[in-house]
Amino acid sequence: MAARTRIKNLTSSSSNAPTILKTGEFGYSYGAETQANGGGRLYIGTGAEDANTNIAATQQVIGGKYFVDMLDHVHGELHANSALITNSSSALEQLKVDQLDIDGSTISTQSNNVNITVSPHGTGKAIIVNPYVGTDQVSLAEYIRDTVGGTVVAGTGITVTPNDAADTTTVSITATLAEESSSDDTAGEYGDTNKIPQFTVNRQGQVTEITEVDVATVLNVAAGSGTGNGVDLLTETLTISGTTNEIETSIAGDTVSIGLPNDVTIGNNLTVTNDLIVHGNTTTVNSTTVTIDDPIFTLGGDTAPSSDDGKDRGIEFRYHDGTNSKLGYFGFDDSDGTFTFIPDATNNSEVFSGNAGSAKFNGLSLTTQLTVSSGGTGRNTLTNNAVLIGNGTDPVTQLTGAQYEILQAGASGVPEFSNIIDGGTY
Numbered sequence: 067m068a069a070r071t072r073i074k075n076l077t078s079s080s081s082n083a084p085t086i087l088k089t090g091e092f093g094y095s096y097g098a099e100t101q102a103n104g105g106g107r108l109y110i111g112t113g114a115e116d117a118n119t120n121i122a123a124t125q126q127v128i129g130g131k132y133f134v135d136m137l138d139h140v141h142g143e144l145h146a147n148s149a150l151i152t153n154s155s156s157a158l159e160q161l162k163v164d165q166l167d168i169d170g171s172t173i174s175t176q177s178n179n180v181n182i183t184v185s186p187h188g189t190g191k192a193i194i195v196n197p198y199v200g201t202d203q204v205s206l207a208e209y210i211r212d213t214v215g216g217t218v219v220a221g222t223g224i225t226v227t228p229n230d231a232a233d234t235t236t237v238s239i240t241a242t243l244a245e246e247s248s249s250d251d252t253a254g255e256y257g258d259t260n261k262i263p264q265f266t267v268n269r270q271g272q273v274t275e276i277t278e279v280d281v282a283t284v285l286n287v288a289a290g291s292g293t294g295n296g297v298d299l300l301t302e303t304l305t306i307s308g309t310t311n312e313i314e315t316s317i318a319g320d321t322v323s324i325g326l327p328n329d330v331t332i333g334n335n336l337t338v339t340n341d342l343i344v345h346g347n348t349t350t351v352n353s354t355t356v357t358i359d360d361p362i363f364t365l366g367g368d369t370a371p372s373s374d375d376g377k378d379r380g381i382e383f384r385y386h387d388g389t390n391s392k393l394g395y396f397g398f399d400d401s402d403g404t405f406t407f408i409p410d411a412t413n414n415s416e417v418f419s420g421n422a423g424s425a426k427f428n429g430l431s432l433t434t435q436l437t438v439s440s441g442g443t444g445r446n447t448l449t450n451n452a453v454l455i456g457n458g459t460d461p462v463t464q465l466t467g468a469q470y471e472i473l474q475a476g477a478s479g480v481p482e483f484s485n486i487i488d489g490g491t492y
Contacts, residue, residue, distance in 0.1 A: 081105030089115050089122040099132040101147075106132035259283070259300055376400060377416040395420075438462070455481055 081097030083104035091111045099106025107130035111122030139145045142153025144160040161168045184192040256263035266275035284296040297304045308314040311331035365379045380397010395411040395418040409423035436442025444461025452464035467483030476482040
C-alpha cells in the first residue's frame with residue numbers, strides 16, 4: 067500500500083506550535099514570530115501516533131518564514147538577529163564574539179577599558195609575527211611588555227618606560243646578540259689596565275665594531291717650583307705633605323685637609339694687605355727696625371676701660387750702663403697722674419717704681435707756675451726791679467723800693483726797704 071501524504075493547513079494566527087498533527091502531516095503557524103514563540107514556522111508530525119487520538123508523538127519544526135528572514139541579506143555581511151553566510155571568498159566581513167569585534171584586519175573590543183587576553187592552554191605559546199607598536203606602519207619596533215604594564219620600546223637604543231603605579235619595571239632578557247661580520251672584530255677579551263673596550267651597536271642590537279681606547283694611567287702634577295715626574299695611578303700614591311711650622315695636612319677617607327698648624331713659622335716676608343688682628347698674651351717683634359705709619363700709639367686696650375686697673379702706661383726699655391743691664395721706663399704714672407722717667411726701674415705687674423731720672427730739654431713751656439718744691443718760684447710773672455724773698459715752700463715774695471732806699475733787715479730779720487739808717491740800741 068502506498069504511503070499517504072497528509073497536509074493540514076492551520077489557518078489560526080496562533081504563534082504556538084500545533085498539537086493535532088498526525089504522522090506525516092504538515093502544519094504552518096503564521097502568527098507573529100519571535101525566538102521565544104512558535105510563530106512563522108512550518109511543522110511536521112513525527113513518531114508513533116496515539117492509538118486513541120491518532121496524533122503524532124512529536125511536532126517537529128522543519129522551516130518557515132522565521133528562518134528564511136534570517137537568510138535575507140548580502141552574503142558576508144553581519145546583521146543583527148540574522149544567520150552568518152560567507153561570501154564568495156568563504157569569508158565574513160565582520161564578526162563579533164562577546165567583547166571581541168573582528169572587523170577586516172582589526173581585532174578590537176566593543177567596550178572601553180576592556181583587556182584582550184591571549185592565553186593558550188598547556189604548553190602552547192602565543193606567537194605574534196612581525197608586530198608593530200601603536201599605529202606605526204613604517205618601521206618595525208621591538209616591543210616587550212611586563213605583567214604590570216612596563217614597556218621597553220626600541221628605537222636607536224632601548225628605553226625602559228615604566229607605567230605601573232609603583233613606577234617599577236623588571237626586564238629579564240636572555241638572548242644572544244646577532245653578530246655582524248667585521249674584519250676588525252675577533253672573538254676574545256678586550257681591554258686591560260691601560261685600555262677600555264668601545265663597542266658600536268646598531269639599531270637591532272648587533273655589535274658592529276669593537277675598538278680599544280687608551281686610558282691615562284699617569285697623573286701629571288705641577289707646583290710653583292720644582293719638577294714632577296707624574297704619579298702612576300696603578301702603582302703609586304700621590305702624597306700631599308706639609309712643611310714644619312708652615313703647612314700641615316691630614317686625610318680622612320677620601321678627603322685631604324690642608325691648613326696652618328697651631329705654631330706657624332714664615333721663612334720669608336709676610337705681607338698683610340688688610341687689617342692684622344692678633345689675640346693672645348704676648349706679641350714679640352724681634353726686628354732691628356720697626357716703622358709705623360700711625361702717628362698715634364694707643365696703650366691700655368682697644369676699648370674704653372670701665373674701671374681703674376692701677377697699671378702705668380708707657381714704654382719699658384732695656385739698656386746697659388757699661389757695668390750692668392738696666393730696665394728703664396718713661397710714661398704715665400697711674401698712682402699720681404704724672405709723666406715720669408725712671409732710668410733704673412722695677413716692673414711689678416705693669417706698675418713701675420724707682421728714682422726719677424734727669425731730663426734734658428732745649429726749652430720748657432709750662433701752662434702753670436713751677437712750684438718751689440719743684441725748683442720754681444711758684445709765680446707766673448715777676449715785677450721789674452723786685453727783689454725775691456724766700457717764703458718756705460710757698461711762692462717767693464717780691465720787694466720793691468723807692469729811689470735811694472736801702473734794703474735792710476727789719477724786726478725779726480724780715481727784709482725791707484727804708485730811707486732810715488737805724489744803728490739800733492747798745
